[in-house]
Amino acid sequence: MMNTKITLAIATLLALSGCAVKNLAADTLTIKVIPPANYTASEPIHVVGSFNEWALDGEKAYELKTENGTLSATIPVTEKNVFFTLVKNKNWQWMPANEMAKSQCIYLHQNTGGAAKINVHIPLWTGDKPLTKAAPSLSGNIVQHKDFTLPQFARSSDIHVYLPKSYQLNAKKTYPVLYMLDGQNIFDAHSAHSDEWRIDEQLEELTTKGTLAEIIVVAVPNSAQRWAEYNPWDFKDRDGKASKGQGELTIRAIKDTLKPFIDSNYRTDPQPAATGLAGSSLGGLMAIYAALEHSDTFGFTAAFSPALAIEDMDGKNVLFEAIKKHKNSGNSKVYFDIGQMEYGNYDQIEQLNSLLLKQGFKPENLKLVKDDLGRHCEVDWSRRFPAALEWLLAGI
Template sequence: MPIMKKSTGLKLGLLLPLTALVFRAEAQVTIEIRKVPEKTPATDTLFLAGNPNNWNPRNPAFAFKKAANNRFYLTLPQGEGELEYKITRGSWEKGETLANGAGRGNRAYKAKAGKDTIRLEVENWQDNFASPAKVHTAASNVQVLSNEFWMPQLKKSRRVWLYLPPNYATSGKKYPVLYMHDGQNVFDAFYSYSGEWGVDESLNELFKTQGKEVIVVAVDNGGEERMNEYTPWRNARYGGGKGDAYVDFLAQTLKPYIDAHYRTKSEKEHTGVAGSSMGGLISLYAALKHPEVFGRAGVFSPAFWVSPEFYEYAAKTKVAKDLKVYLVAGAKESKEMVPDMARMRDLLVKQGMKPSAFVYEVHADGEHKESYWQREFPKVFSWLFAK
C-alpha cells in the first residue's frame, strides 16, 4: 500500500518500513509550518504523513492547527528516534513538492532530549502542477477476474486480477498458480499507486525464452485496510489483526474458486503466495498457517517490524518439509529490515527447514520500492517453481 509509495518523488517513502519510535517522556517535538504556497485553499487542513503514522496522508491525529499568526503547528507524541515525514493536504495528490513542482525527498529529523521545534516552509503542492497522464500497461493476457469478488471472511468485496499464460487458450494444459497481494501494483501502471512490478511482462518473457508457465491471481489491497488485513496481530499504533481472515479467504474461498474455473495444478507444490513489505509478511504467514495449501512463498522485503509476535508464532509452528521460501531484501531499506529477516531465517532453520528449501538474499543496492521487487521477481519465481 502497499507497506509505501515511492513514485515521482511526491510519494517517496510511503511504502518504507517504519523506523520505530521508542517513547520516553523527556523528548517532544513541535513542527511549525511558517509559510505555505499562496494558492493553498484556506479551508484545507494540513497533515503530517510519516513513519509515526504509517505514512497515512490524512491521519486526524497528525493534523496541524492554524494559529492566529497564520502559521501551522503540530506537537508530536513524545519519543526518540529518526523522524521521516512529508506535509500533505489530506492525500498524496495534494502532497508537498519543491517550488518548481519536482518531487522532494522525505524530510528527516533525529529527535533530541527535551523539547524542540522544527520550523519549515512548504514550497509548493503537487496539485498545482499538471500530472503526467497515466497509461495502461497490462499485457493482453491479463484480465480483471472481478471488480467485486466477495470475501466472506472479511465481509467485503475486492478487485481480483488474473494472468493466464500465453498458451492457456490453446494448450489444454494445467498450470501452477501464484497468489499475490497489492494487486494494484502487480500488472498495470494505470492503477498503481507506487509503480508496478511488471509481473505480466516478466512472465511473458520467461515463457518465450524458457517455456515457464504459471497462472497469477492478484488481489487488490483494501487501501486503509491494508495494514489491518496484512498482519494477524493487532498493533496498538498501526492496526492489524485481520490477517487470519485474509489468508483464510485466499486458502478457503479464492483458491477453490480458481481451481474450479481454471485449469490448475491444485496441489500445494504447485501453489505459491508472494508479496512485498506487509505483503511479504502475510505471504510467509499464509504458508505457515496453511501448509496444506501453499507450498511456495516469495517473501520480498518483509515488514516483520510491525508484528513482533510473528517470531514467537514461527518458533512454535512446525514447518512443512516440502515448503520452499525465498527471502529477499535490500541493504538500503530500513535499518531493521535485514536483521529482522535474518532472525526469521534462523527461526525457520531451527524449525527444521533445510538449506535447500529456502533462499536468503540481501542486495547491497536494494531499496524498498517496486522497481527493486520487479527486478528480483523473475529469479524468485523461477526458483520457487523450478521443476
C-alpha cells in the first residue's frame, strides 16, 4: 500500500494546486531519467508537479519520451521552486523508490533562469521487490522494549528509547521527554517506511556541540490502522466513508500506559512542562490535539506538516471545527510548520494559527514556521527538527 502520508500530500496537491507564484520569465527544465533495470517501453512514465497541477492526463500531461536511448521530458518553468515526481502507468501506487523499495521524497528544482537539466535515477518503484535491505542505523544509547503491551488497543508495539550521552555519567540528573509518533521512522533506516528522521544522529551531534539541550526521546510506532489511530475525531476516509477516529485511545496509550512505564524506569522529569509529543502529517494532527485536550500531560508539542485537509461527513474541517468548540486553551507550547508546496499556499496554516490565538493560546506559546522549500516527507521534517526542539525546550 502506498505511504499514507504521500497519499495525503498528493491528494491535497491535486485539490489545491494552481496557487504558485508565476512571476519569472519562461524557462525550461529537462529531466533525464534512468529507469529501473527491468523497465520496458510499454510502461509510460509521466513527470508531474507544481508546473502542471500534478496532471497525468490532458493537455497538461508530460510523458517521458525516448531519444537516443534516453528517457526525458522538457517542462516549462515559471516558478522559483519547482516540485515534481514521476509516475509509472498513470498509477500513483508506482512512484520512485530506492534500492530498498522505500518511497522517495518529491524532487525539488530551484530555478535560476535559462535552460536547466537534471538527471534522475530510479532504482525501483514503490511496490517493487527490494534489491537490498536497509542496514540498521541506530546511533548512541538506544534501548528497545520489544512487544510492549498497549491495552487500549489490545496489541503490543516495539518501543525505542534514546538516552542522552550524559545519562550514564550523572545518576542524579533528570531529563525532559519527547514522545514521537510514527516511531519506526525516527531512528532506524531499517524499520523506516521511507527515509528516517535521523533523530539519534542529530541529538548525538548537537548535544555534543552544546547547541541543543539533552532530552530522552521515546519512539512510538504506528500500526496498520494509522488513519484511525491518528485521527482524534470521526472523519471521512479516502473512500468517502464515515470512519471512527481513535486518536484519544492513542493519547491514552501514551499517557496512561507508556508514560508511567518510562517515568518509572528512566530518570525523567515527569512534569507537563518537560513532557512533549511530536508527529508529522496525521501525527501532527495528533500533536495539536494533545495540546488542546491533554495539556495537563504534554506541556509542549510539535506538529510537522500537520494534516489540514481531514473532513467530517458534512465536509467540515475536523481540526478547525474542534478548535472553534474548544473551551480551555491550556498552557502548552505548540510548534507547527508546513511547506508551501503541500497545499499550494499558506492559507490553511495561517487559519490554524489564527484559530489557536482566538481560542486563547498565548502568542509566545505558538511557533509557526513556513518553509518555501518544504515537502511532505521525513527528509524535510528532519531538517526542521533541531530548530523546533530548541524553541520548545527553551526555559525548561
